[in-house]
Amino acid sequence: MLVEAADRPESVLWDDWHVVAEITTLEQFGRMTSTLFERELLITREDKAVHVAYADGSGRIASTLKYGYVWASLGAGDRELVDFPEAAETDRHVLTVGSLGIRTSGLRLVENFIDVAHFPFVHTGYLGAEPDTEVQPYTIRVSADEVWVESGSCTQPMASAAAPGAAQIGYVFRVLRPYTVVLYKTNTHAPTRQDLLLLMVQPVSQERCIAHVLALVLNFEDARDIRSFQRLITGQDKPILENQRPSRLPLDPRSELPVRADAAGTAYRRWLVERGVSYGAIPPIRAVAFVG
Amino acid sequence: MERTNVPAADGWVAAVRSAELVGRHVAIARLADTDIALWRDADGRVNAWENRCPHRGMRLSLGSNTGTTLICRYHGWRFDSGTGACSFIPAHPRQIAPKAAAVRTYASAEKYGFVWVGFAKATGQPDIADTVPESPLTFRSLTFHAPLAAVHDALMHETGAVALGATAIRVQLRFYDTELSAVYLVAAQSAFATLVHGFAAEAVPESARLPLLRAQAEHLKTLRKTIVAQDYALTGRA
Ligand code: FES
Ligand SMILES: [Fe+2]
Numbered sequence: 001m002l003v004e005a006a007d008r009p010e011s012v013l014w015d016d017w018h019v020v021a022e023i024t025t026l027e028q029f030g031r032m033t034s035t036l037f038e039r040e041l042l043i044t045r046e047d048k049a050v051h052v053a054y055a056d057g058s059g060r061i062a063s064t065l066k067y068g069y070v071w072a073s074l075g076a077g078d079r080e081l082v083d084f085p086e087a088a089e090t091d092r093h094v095l096t097v098g099s100l101g102i103r104t105s106g107l108r109l110v111e112n113f114i115d116v117a118h119f120p121f122v123h124t125g126y127l128g129a130e131p132d133t134e135v136q137p138y139t140i141r142v143s144a145d146e147v148w149v150e151s152g153s154c155t156q157p158m159a160s161a162a163a164p165g166a167a168q169i170g171y172v173f174r175v176l177r178p179y180t181v182v183l184y185k186t187n188t189h190a191p192t193r194q195d196l197l198l199l200m201v202q203p204v205s206q207e208r209c210i211a212h213v214l215a216l217v218l219n220f221e222d223a224r225d226i227r228s229f230q231r232l233i234t235g236q237d238k239p240i241l242e243n244q245r246p247s248r249l250p251l252d253p254r255s256e257l258p259v260r261a262d263a264a265g266t267a268y269r270r271w272l273v274e275r276g277v278s279y280g281a282i283p284p285i286r287a288v289a290f291v292g
Numbered sequence: 293m294e295r296t297n298v299p300a301a302d303g304w305v306a307a308v309r310s311a312e313l314v315g316r317h318v319a320i321a322r323l324a325d326t327d328i329a330l331w332r333d334a335d336g337r338v339n340a341w342e343n344r345c346p347h348r349g350m351r352l353s354l355g356s357n358t359g360t361t362l363i364c365r366y367h368g369w370r371f372d373s374g375t376g377a378c379s380f381i382p383a384h385p386r387q388i389a390p391k392a393a394a395v396r397t398y399a400s401a402e403k404y405g406f407v408w409v410g411f412a413k414a415t416g417q418p419d420i421a422d423t424v425p426e427s428p429l430t431f432r433s434l435t436f437h438a439p440l441a442a443v444h445d446a447l448m449h450e451t452g453a454v455a456l457g458a459t460a461i462r463v464q465l466r467f468y469d470t471e472l473s474a475v476y477l478v479a480a481q482s483a484f485a486t487l488v489h490g491f492a493a494e495a496v497p498e499s500a501r502l503p504l505l506r507a508q509a510e511h512l513k514t515l516r517k518t519i520v521a522q523d524y525a526l527t528g529r530a
Contacts, residue, residue, distance in 0.1 A: 117383040121368045133368065133382035240366055243351040245327070245344050257346045257393055261383035 008075075009037055009203075009279035015075035016177060019200045019212045020052065022096050023068050035204045036072060037279070043070055067214050068096040069200070082176055086196055086216050093223055095215040097230040099202075104241045105280035106179045106201035106209035107249035111268055112237055113181050113199050114149055114173040117261045119156075122236050126158045126229075135261035147175040147271050149264040153186070160195070160217075161225035163188040170194075175268055178277045179203055189220040197230070206280045207247040252284040304418035305459070306406040306477040306489050309430045313338060313407060318362065320353040321409070322481045327351070328398065328409055333373035334359030340409045341376055342396035345369065352395065362395075371395050405430040405491055406477070420460040424475060424493040429501060431474075431490035431508050438519045440480040443488060446519045447476050462493060467507035470500065474508070488512065 008014050020034040021043050031044040033055055040055035043063075052063035052072045062077040063070060071081060087094050102109060112118070117135050119128030138151035153168040172184040172194075179201040184194040196216035201209050211234055215226050250256055251273050258266045273284060307321035308330060319330040320343060327343035329352040339362070343351050350366040361370040361379065370380040371394070378393035399410030401417055405428050408418040436443050444461070447453060452464035456475070465474045477489040490512070496504060 117367045120382065121366065130368075130382070131385075134385055135383040239354075240350065243354055244349040244366075245351065246349065250349075256348055257390070259347075259381055259384060259390070259393075261381075262348075 007038075010276050011075060012275055012277060013037075013178060013203070013279055015073065015077065016079050017064070017071040017073045017077060017081050018179070019069045019202050019210075020063075020072045021070040022099055022212070023050075023065060023070060024096065025099075026050065026070060034202075037074060037203055038205045039074060041072065067094060067198075069212060069214075082180055082182075082198070082200075084182070084196060084198070084216060091219050093215060093217050093219050093221075093226060095217065095223055095226055097213045097215050097227045098234065099213075100211045100231075100234050100238060101204075102209055102211055102238050102241050103207065104209065104244060104247045105207055105249050106203045107272065107277075107280040108241055108244055108247065109201050109209055109211055109237075110175065110179060110181050110199065111249060111265045112241060113183070114175065114264045114268060115262070116151060116154060116171065118240070119154070122240055123233055126233065127156050128154070129157050137260070138263070140263055140267045142267065142271060147173075147264075147267055149173040149175075149267070159185070159188055160221065161229035162221040173264065175271070178272055178275070179209075179280075187218050187220070190218060193218060203280055209280075246282060248280055248282045250282045251278075252282070255282070302411055302413055304401065304408045304410055304414050305479045306404075306418070306487075307340070307409045307479070308407050309433065309489070310402050310405050310407055311430065316357040316359065318353050318355060318357050320351075321487075322485075323409060323479055323487070324411065325482050327353075329353040329355075329362070330400075330407055330409075331357045331362055333357075335373075337373060338400045338402060338407050339373055339376070340398040340400040340407070341371075342398070344396075346378075346393055346395060369393070404428060404475070404477075406489060420456045420475065420477075422456050422460075422462060422475070422493070424491070425495060428491040428493065429496045429504070431492075431505060431512070433487055433489045434509075434512050434516060435481065436486045436488055436516050436519055437484055438486060438522075439484060440478055440486045442519055442522070443478050443486040446515060446522075447478070447488075450476075450515075465492075465504075465508060465511070467504060467511075470504075472496065472504065488516075 026045050034041045042053050042055040044051050052061045061072050063072045066081050120130050120133045132155050136152045141148045151171040153170045156169045157166050159169045167188045170186045175181045181199050183197040187193050187195050198214040200212045203209055217226050251269050305323050308319050312319050313332040321328045329341045329343040331339050343353050345364045350364050354365045356363045363370050368382040369378050372379050376395035376397040378389040381389050399414050401408045403418045447461045450463040454462045459478050461476045465472045473493040475493050479487040481487050
């Protein structure tokens with residue numbers, strides 16, 4: 001397939017790195033296919049080297065390995081890969097917790113990830129429960145080209161696999177890239193330290209994606225428990241995400257109805273508009289001017 | 293997907309059998325390229341709503357029916373029966389929901405054993421201009437993957453067919469040794485999908501109901517095969 005320039009998503013996405021496979025899956029099969037921005041890729045492993053190429057034989061693609069994943073860039077690949085100093089801490093797991101295909105835009109998925117208002121309804125008994133549904137005011141800042149959402153603490157019935165019980169959990173969300181976000185979350189056993197949950201979304205198409213979740217979690221908990229807990233949480237979001245209409249994230253401020261609790265999502269959408277991201281989105285009807 | 297020739301939704305369109313809206317069920321109907329959520333409140337009133345939460349686009353058909361409100365499954369916003377207005381936003385429990393937070397509602401009615409949705413220009417009550425029982429025996433509805441005009445044409449070739457307006461056809465059904473008058477209602481779901489409803493236009497004795505329903509369902513499925521085959525031959529779609 002000839003890759004036409006017009007087909008391409010904007011360069012902020014095209015030239016970046018994206019997760020296309022878990023290394024463990026590749027090791028199991030030796031070769032596998034994967035789809036990124038509607039392009040079929042073939043991923044192979046010979047000896048220790050991993051190769052990514054267009055499945056139709058039209059060429060090699062830049063690839064690299066990090067945090068248990070194969071990353072590929074269809075374009076220049078000139079951005080730094082995301083990096084977390086916490087991954088080097090010896091009392092932490094660096095765990096790929098799973099890759100789940102979801103039939104919606106990856107941007108919808110990122111917005112869901114930074115949204116605490118759905119916890120009592122979608123993650124009932126784990127991340128929230130009625131009647132504790134009120135969302136306290138939180139702060140948003142856009143710095144170093146990232147969106148930071150610092151929420152106060154919220155009561156969670158069972159914040160992690162090994163949480164001793166309900167706890168006050170502090171949340172910080174950090175959107176690093178249009179399709180990449182990390183959550184810093186109080187560890188229930190060591191309240192001064194944080195667990196990291198990194199969501200890297202692989203945009204398969206504008207309305208299909210794969211959620212890759214990496215946990216950088218203090219090793220109070222068993223790796224298996226962390227995996228099954230996080231898989232449960234992502235599994236609860238999947239049917240919600242697949243039933244949102246439209247599937248693409250509408251960026252026009254008038255197309256959906258945010259309230260104050262949605263300030264994080266609203267900031268994320270505005271940040272996407274400012275960066276000209278339209279892959280996986282419905283662009284605003286006309287240019288919107290932003291002040292400050 | 294081809295999106296030409298979508299019939300403009302107009303007037304009253306039969307959506308589901310009344311009997312399907314039981315208890316706290318939330319039904320879904322696709323009519324004229326629009327997803328509609330249907331639910332009955334505790335007083336028996338039927339709501340026909342756009343199947344889309346105004347907050348973040350969640351399908352309301354996955355929500356829960358409390359008897360007075362429909363609760364969206366995503367963030368728990370509550371929408372009132374009748375008006376579709378949001379009466380509670382759990383993230384801000386002490387604030388009044390903004391006026392704009394309302395579901396798009398459609399007019400609804402129940403007649404001939406069906407729930408009808410009122411699109412543009414729907415006035416009064418659904419009326420097929422024929423004398424039929426008020427709560428007739430209804431058949432199982434079936435989707436035909438063919439344009440409404442093709443389905444209407446085919447039904448007009450049924451025994452004794454008489455058009456009752458553009459979307460209803462009276463026919464004579466024959467099964468075993470009985471003949472019975474029945475009415476088909478057709479509703480466009482999209483340019484290439486048509487929903488066919490039907491009901492017996494006269495009283496059916498209890499003992500004849502099951503055999504009739506079985507024979508009618510078989511007959512309609514056979515008809516569907518013919519129409520779909522013809523439609524594909526016509527448009528060259530595989
Ligand atoms: S999408 Fe319905 S309450 Fe948020
Ligand atoms: Fe969630």
